[in-house]
Amino acid sequence: MGGKIEHGGNLARARALFPHAPEPWIDLSTGINPNSYPHSPLPGNAFSRLPDPEDLGRLKEAAARSYGAPSAAHVAAGPGTQILLPIVARLLKNGGKAAILSPTYAEHARAARLAGYDVREVNDPERLLEADLAVTVNPNNPTGRIVPRPQLLELAARLREKGGLLVVDEAFQDASDSESVADAVDSGGLLVLRSFGKFYGMAGVRLGFAISHPGLIARIEDELGPWSVSGPALRIGSEALVDKEWKRAMRERLHRSAVRLDALFEQRGISVVGGTSLFRFVRHAEAQRIFHTLGQEGVFVRRFADRPEELRLGLPADDQWGRVETALAKFTC
Structure with a gap:
């Protein structure tokens, strides 16, 4: 089954690897937007009352509109897509074969194995047809493949x-x-995952x-069960998903930041070969040295134990660019 997934x-882990690195750490090891949504103040009873079913209904309506689902009945909300993975993997109820378009987010394979599937990781989308449960992350994490x-x-x-099922994880x-397929789920054989955070x-x-x-x-x-979302x-x-203007402006802002980060790497002779506007993907013969150079300066990026020439980097916050540029300047080809 293998060990714990990193x-x-x-x-x-960053502090253990680089105990003398300056703090605070700049964590670029995830693909999370450094600019959080500026939501309205929460009502005073938001933490003291059980979640209201009517609020869940409003959230599902907002999600259906935002993601292009046919209706709210086509949407299930959960406490993060991570919790949904094993539930989705059990939907076919027959074990059998699962195929994961790889390399990708490792939790999909783990969830399928826990559900009793014989899991194969494939690198050709057509080979997904060899399975009963097929999974692709689109755009892919970490490569950005579409x-x-x-x-x-x-x-x-x-x-x-x-009688099989294609799961398309559209987290990014x-x-x-890329074009979503959330509007096409009513025909069956298709399930889409979307991440809010x-x-x-x-x-x-x-x-x-x-x-x-709706049946699935x-x-x-x-x-x-009840109260699965806080x-x-x-x-x-419910507020963020219908805020079209914030989403439009943020997409533009993230694109500019991704271009800026690419330029910093290219100045050091490092080509960015993929990713999305939330993370960049690097393949380089000196990837491990890049990882250590940045880590010693308190900049933590994502590396992959089984693919030592690859790195994934999230975007810095506005006040972090100077430190990232200084850290990267210490890498020489």
Whole structure:
């Protein structure tokens, strides 16, 4: 089964690796927007009352409009997409074969194994058809790879014919020019996952969505049970998801930041080969030296134990650019 999966955001690990690095740490090891959504003040009873079912209904309506789902009945809300993964993996109830388009977010494979699947990691989207449960992250984490919408819909249709399911994790779609397939879930054979916290810079709120045929959504909600989303998350999500102007402006801001970060790396002879506007993907023969150079300066980025030539970097906050530039200047090819 393997050991514990390593993820970004672990500053205790950063401190252990670089005990003499200056603090505060600049954590670029995740793909979370450093600019959090400026939500309205929460009502005084947001933490003292159980979440209201009517508020959940409003959140689902907002999510359906924002993500292009056919209706609120096609949306299940949960405390982060991480919690939804094992529930989704159990929907087919038959174990069998699972295929994950890789390299990608490792928790999809783990959830499928826990659900009893024989899991294979594949690098060709057509090989997803060899499985009963097929998963692709689109745009992909960490590479930014995009499988075009027409190909995804064709894969879903062919999987549907044999009783399978295509799961498309669109966690980073808000920060990408890729086309969502959330509007096409009513035909069956297709389930879309959407993450709230990454684009809205509020990962700690723990809010995520599954979008699929209402029959599958009802089964997911039965497993989640009542009050699966906190009262504060219901309020914040309902407000943010319908704020089209903030989303438009933020997409432009993140794009400018991504271009700026690419330029810093290219000045050091390091090419950025992929990513989204929330994270950049580097493949370089000296990736481990880049990782250590930045880490010694208190800048933590994501590396991959099984792919030592690859790094993923999130975006700095406005007040962090100077330190990032100074740290990167210490790397010489």
